[in-house]
Amino acid sequence: MSKTVSGFSKLNKLEKIDWLVSTYFNNENSVKQVLMQYWNSNPVLQDLHDDFIENTISNFYLPFGVAPNFVINGKDYTLPMAIEESSVVAAASLVAKFWSTRGGFKAEVISTTKIGQVHFMYEGEKTELQNYFADKKEQLFKVTDAITQNMRKRGGGILDIELRDKTSELENYYQLYVTFETVDSMGANFINSCLEAIANEFEKEDIQIVMSILSNYVPECLVHAEVSCKVEDLYAENSELFAQKFVQAVQIANAEPHRAVTHNKGIMNGIDAVVIATGNDFRAIEAGAHAFAAKSGSYRSLTNANIENGIFKFWIEIPLAVGTVGGLTKLHPLSKLSLKLLGNPSAKELMEIIAVAGLAQNFAALRALTTTGIQKGHMKMHLTNIIKQLGASEEEKEYLINYFENKTITHNAVVEAYNKLVGDN
Secondary structure, eight states, X not given: OOOOOSSGGGSOHHHHHHHHHHHHSTTOHHHHHHHHHTSOSSHHHHHHHHTTSSSOOOOOXXXXXXXXXXXXXXXXXXXXXXXXXXXXXXXXXXXXXXXXXXXOBEEEEOOOOEEEEEEEEEOSOHHHHHHHHHHHHHHHHHTTXXXXXXXXXXXXXXXXXXXXXXXXXXXXXXXXXXXXXXTTBOOHHHHHHHHHHHHHXXXXXXXXXXXXXXXXXXXXXXXXXXXXXXXGGTOSSOHHHHHHHHHHHHHHHHHOHHHHHHHHHHHXXXXXXXXXXXXXXXXXXXXXXXXXXXXXXXXXXXXXXXXXTTEEEEEEEEEOOXXXXXXXXXXXXXXXXXXXXXXXXXXXXXXXXXXXHHHHHHHHHHHHHTTTOHHHHHHHHHHHHHHHHTTOOHHHHHHHHHHTTTXXXXXXXXXXXXXXXXXXX
């Protein structure tokens, strides 16, 4: 049976589901039930979700949680987090409470410049291209006036347009490198519209425009966040040894790319959870952050730590292009609620909050790794998931949680304990 289909996008939602079920699931009615049970009972809200993407057949839910007790620049926050991984929200909450009594987190936006590029090919003399660009530059700004009018009223717009010679990387390749300030908007559509207008004005017979597109690598849209305290206030049992091992763990992530990738993944656990909750683009954030981690030519840690004069300091610098207006931030009800929970922050404030979430998550991971080990806390959180997979009753669940209170948790150990419990009963 052929699995190709014509006119699929024109089918209504139920017709799409019927085609999927009959083509891929042998008409199993349970498949249809699974898809439909995640439809929102509010038809207006469901219609809103259906319009976010194409060929919608259901909703895919992520747990939406909150991490309280964050103190950032002297202000109290409860962070919204949307993520499926166990222990992330718990770890963020514990670290937030820990640092709330040690001065809290300090954060500062270094720059908010975003980047777009017009990529083109040119085979002529470089001096002629340079002269053409010099003559055209003012007009390139003017052709975007209608697009940038509202953005300029808010304090944003095009900052500069440069001609860049990239022929050392690729024969005949040049670009117009355009920098932007988009204020509280992430600005993707705004930037791309400006770039296309610039490209249309710049193109001529011997200039072949290849493409015009924003870049998600924004090393000048940068935020810094940090925590610090006396070494003696860090850890109850042996603060000096803990601080030393913590700094060494960060140094290892700076020296060893295999460790750095996992190290930075943990940072992104916290960052992505807040980015998703606030309706921002976590794929763009991920791509830009990992590119920034490799800016030296070797992939390194996004965080750093040191000990000077008895003071422990831990910090992160990371590019974050986020927005608090436009896109899902004003469409998705939970995104709007998340921003309201955060006090309706500006884009700069949201950058600071998100950077702090990443720093907190990394502190939690490194504290666990250099003391008790990562698995003890992780598997404790994962225990309930294993119990659910086994189909345990509430009474059995309570017994197993108590049973493993001071025992090593592994999947096999839980299964064996459950089977013994059921057998004894």
